[in-house]
Amino acid sequence: MKITTIDKSRLTELENFDADRACFACGPDNPIGLQMKFYGNEKTVFSWLKVPRQLCGWRSLLHGGVISTILDEVMSWTAHHMIRKLILTRSITIDFLHPLYVETEIRAEGWISRLNSEREAILEAHLIDTTENICAKAKGSFALLTPKIARRLGVLDESIIRRFEQVLE
Numbered sequence: 415m416k417i418t419t420i421d422k423s424r425l426t427e428l429e430n431f432d433a434d435r436a437c438f439a440c441g442p443d444n445p446i447g448l449q450m451k452f453y454g455n456e457k458t459v460f461s462w463l464k465v466p467r468q469l470c471g472w473r474s475l476l477h478g479g480v481i482s483t484i485l486d487e488v489m490s491w492t493a494h495h496m497i498r499k500l501i502l503t504r505s506i507t508i509d510f511l512h513p514l515y516v517e518t519e520i521r522a523e524g525w526i527s528r529l530n531s532e533r534e535a536i537l538e539a540h541l542i543d544t545t546e547n548i549c550a551k552a553k554g555s556f557a558l559l560t561p562k563i564a565r566r567l568g569v570l571d572e573s574i575i576r577r578f579e580q581v582l583e
Contacts, residue, residue, distance in 0.1 A: 420460060420521065425453035428495050431577035439487035448484065450522075452491045459492040461522040469516060476514040481541060482506065484522050485552035489537040492524035497535055498582050499558040502569060504534075506554040514541060514549045533558050 430452075435443040440450045446468075450461045463484070471477040486503055493501040514520055524539040535558055541550040561579055564570045 420523075422453060422460075422462070425455055425460060428452040428454050428459065428491060429581050431494075431581045432574055434571070434573065439483055440491070448480075448487075450484070450487060452488070452495070454492075454495055457525055459488055459495060459524045461488055461491075462519060463522070464519050465514075465516050467516045474515050474517070476516055476520075478508075478510060481510065481514060481550050482508055482552075484520075484541060485524075485539045485550060486554065488522040488524035488539045489552065489554050489556065492526060492537050492539075493535055493556050493558065494578070494582065496526055497529070497558060499535075500561065500564045500570060500575065500578055501535075501559065502557040504555040504557055506552055508550060508552045510550050512543070512547050512549040514543060519544055520549070527553065 430440055432441060435441045438444060438447045441447050442449055448463055450463055453460045465476055465480060469477055469480045485508060486506055490501055493499060521542045522539060524537055527536040527538045529535050535556050537554050537556060539552045540548045543549050561575045564575050
């Protein structure tokens with residue numbers, strides 16, 4: 415399946431509210447991480463990245479665990495910025511459709527499939543190669559947390575919760 419190219423100049427860059435900036439997927443200060451940046455419009459969150467060779471599986475194939483991480487991250491950012499909630503991943507189903515390769519540009523796209531309640535959302539994501547083929551797709555269930563609930567559960571660092579409140583509330 416092929417899809418159309420996205421005009422990045424028509425998207426808004428999304429702000430990272432992770433105060434320690436060390437997340438493996440999106441942390442800009444993590445020297446061994448993916449350092450994903452995100453952009454969005456009213457319906458979709460996007461990220462473009464090239465995965466370094468040290469994260470390959472066989473030969474130059476992108477490792478399935480890294481593919482899973484990218485899909486989880488784009489769905490998470492979609493929930494943060496479109497639903498405006500902190501999240502925890504409950505489950506993800508991934509279909510690997512075509513090979514992805516390290517050191518080549520890929521595009522990740524995430525969107526809301528449905529809001530089941532104010533506490534749960536279903537999100538979807540695709541990874542697309544340079545020939546516009548959907549190479550992996552995911553569907554995930556995410557717990558939606560208010561800052562108050564995140565504090566009560568003790569699942570996130572206070573600095574992340576405070577930054578989230580500054581940026582998105």
